[in-house]
Amino acid sequence: MFLINCPYCGERDQQEFKAGGEAHIERPKQPTELSDDEWAEYLFMRKNIKGVQFERWNHAHGCRKWFNMVRDTSNDEIKAIYKMGEKPPSQ
């Protein structure tokens, strides 16, 4: 059970949060310009890395804010947490 440091509320139990998949996949601004393959890439393809992964999380039972997390999926170490729109930390 993680202890997650919500950038708006501070440390809270994982139970209060919802995971939201891979981060930094921007919704295309002009979807109609994309080929089926390009749209499918955005829609379906996710990395699911064993190791350091950039993820979206939501403080669903708290402030309801979305934020980003860098997590090592092999040992669940949370390496960084930063707000939506902020630049991801360089590794």
Added chain:
Amino acid sequence: MTKNLRVKSSEYIDETNRISFKFNGKKYHGFKGDTLASALLANDIHLVGRSFKYHRPRGIMTSGSEEPNAIVQINPGTNRTEPNVRATEVEIYEGLEASSQNCWPSVEFDIGGINNFLSPFLPAGFYYKTFMWPASFWEKYEFFIRHSAGLGKSPTSSDPDIYDHRNVHCDVLVIGAGISGILAAKNAAKNNFKTLLVDEKNELGGSTIFENTDFNKIDNKTPSEWLKKEIEELKSIKNLEIKTRTSIAAYHQYNYLLARENLTDHLETKNKTNKVRQRLLKIRAKKVILATGALERPLIFNNNDRPGIMLSSAVKKYSEFYGVACGNKNVFFTNNDSAYESALSLYNKGITVAAIIDIRDQSKSKIVKKVEEAGIKIYWSHSIVDTAGYKRLKKVTIMKLSNDGTSVTGSKVSISCDCLGVAGGWTPAVHLYTQSGSKLKFDDEKNVFLPNQNTPEQISVGSCSGDFKIDEIIKNLDQKLKDTLNIKETGLDNIKVEIDQESSKRNIWLLPSDKPLGKTKPFVDYQNDATAKDIKLALREGFRSIEHVKRYTTTGMGTDQGKLGNMHALGIIADTAGVKMGELGTTTFRPPYTPLTFGAIVGRNVGEFFDVFRRTPMNDWHVQNKAEFENVGQWKRAWYYPVNGETMHQAVQRESKAARESAGILDASTLGKIDIQGSDASEFLNRVYTNAWSKLGIGKCRYGLMLNEDGMVYDDGVTTRLGENHYIMTTTTGGAANVLGKLEDYLQTEWPELDVYLTSVTDHYATASLCGPNSKKILKKIIPDLDLSDENFPHMSFKEANIGHIQCRIMRISFTGEQSYEINVQASYGKDLWEKCIEAGQEFNITPYGTETMHLLRAEKGFIIVGQDTDGTMTPIDLQMDWIVSKKKYDFIGKRSLYRSDTMREDRKQLVGLLTDDPKIVLEEGAQIVSELNQSPVEMLGHVTSSYFSPNLNKSIALAVVRGGKDMMGKKLFVPMENKNINVTVANPVFYDAKNERLNA
């Protein structure tokens, strides 16, 4: 006749407090302070159970939670009965009853014992090999297996006890109150860390508390005397909380631990009521100090499982702590010095120790010398090759061990005895450490797996970190505490420890016998009857991974998780396969460390608290009017209102007719409601719905369909424009929370530039939906001054009004095809509003209707229900709702996906109406649809999604999804059922009032 083996008074046993209890129906006596195990041993009872596979007689082996054999059923036949309880952990109380498990008809005579003689035919993987084929025989096998095996019985009536959960936050959690845990907790608390010390036993002090020998001294006192003083001091320390009878079940990441605090199991039954029995502590600790100690290892030799064969350390604890001798004539079998302490403990109390068999060739420590001086015979370089005695150990047979330890030589010597204490060294209890995710390393010198890391958040101290001797413990503890707690002084460096113990040991994982392995029974896992032979067989059959060998042989898979034998299993595998122990790794230690009751896991979340129910403000009225309810999400919704003993069908037919002929009323409070405000609210709706919103006038309503980004229908509902920058959106009842979450997600992450604010107001409003040709007249009676003319208040529009002083929002919208008004008021006025409508509607026979009638009425109109007629694979085009998808808008959620090659296929499943050729036959929802009856296999074209008998059309109607159904209008299809084939015809899904004339009727 029962014997009394109580040998001396112990300060932990209150001999003035005699307690009677029953074991296997027979009455015995013990004293306050006894465990069931110690009390039975005092009555000279070793045989307490039968093993799982061979049903061999088994006795008490340990004095703690690692016990593999003495597994009992507590209070059998009562509603408090509990199976799989370790007799070594049960504190006796007046009236306690316990019985053996896994034996039938009795532990003394057990029919399954015949398996023992069949054992050559029951090798490793026997169950896998024998019972896997043919599959249809499994039912027969299962009966046989369950009947002859079976670990205990679960209670058949509900649990009378109360369980609780509690969140605990502390700076330092110390697990284990042995000498190292006590010293660690004391230092942490004294340095102002909020500290919690837990121990699974009822007394503090671990094994040091009964360490009364003269060989080890701390500050010139016996370790037990010294530690008692330390424990006394703990009581006056602030910041320190101590919880006994509390075992850590699980150690998760980020120092999150679950502990079970046992509060009433040791009390007499009459004192258990109305108290919390067990409390699950959810502990979040900044630092964790693991002081979980070590478990003594047995030795693996032929017939090492007979009742009377115990761990040497257990023999010592029963003698020193409980004042019980485990036998009249004792023998010890060892590979290190610790058995000599146990031997001396018995000797000093005048109990016979017949011999010590030591596989080493010598030991020079003083304690060994003392044993020799006492005249106890020591057989150096000897091993036990066999034991005898079926229900109780009678003798051991020994032979000289070869220099390389792989064979035995010379002549056999038999030694009669009724108790054998076995000492195979110590295994650090690293289970919790590894549960936390931390890694182990193998120490070749000590032959143990040790914690490989100490971090600022977690350290292991004492024997669980490989420090087995008091001097090592104290020395290393001093440095570890300074590092972890970041403190300068511990006071531990001043403690003077004298110790006389040699750490020499000789490690042989599997001891040889004069017979070949195939003819012997050296048990590695006692509970599951896995022998060394089974492990070797698994390796011969090609299993290499330790995890596979474990599952194939079931080694370590019992309720004790193989706490005693796992190391030997690893050792035997390593020896046989010729690899090093460290390379082999270990099996994963999974929570819980000791079994957890279901009660503790669920806590207070039982009965009506098991899952939260949401009820509408009108709920009391529905209950009073005998509504039947259905669960929709967490809501309890009125389903139908039977009168005069109507069946559901009769009630729904009546309600449906009344709503179309005169007036009906529905509690629609559960629909999700989201208040949307901001200067970009219209643009936001444009992006989330498939249709256009910018031009919707203030005071107008519009139906919207929301897709997922993959183009599939996600939710629907009517949204009303309350003002220039203000909308109220309704969602489906079940989808409300997810829709809000999805909208927030897009707003925060994709379109943060939009000025939009979302507020869930579902619970703030109560909604009554008036429907039917007389609904306007009823509303007029309630709100006389509101102009209800179709010009002023047309379909799909909104008005604000007052009913007396109650403000309300009224939407003229319809889910039934009838003229309808949805009246929304502040939730607290909901019941008031409802009763006013019922009263005003009396003259029009207003009929309350539930969700079932609502579903029927909308099906007559061909309106979809998201989640019933859709399943996450339906696009609006599939639903034949092309009209709602804007062609003009550049983008909305899911738009691009509607143009993917797959979603544009003509042969996708599409929503159609179905009419049965026989109008009386009502299709089953979920029934499959085919176009051919005489073909096998036949393509399944689709399935029925909604089906009803329509009282207004007087025929059966259904909605279905059918492959290519859009172009099948009028086509004959078939619905094959178990006993008949139903002929159906594809039809327009709008069955009733296709021209929508009734909306303004």
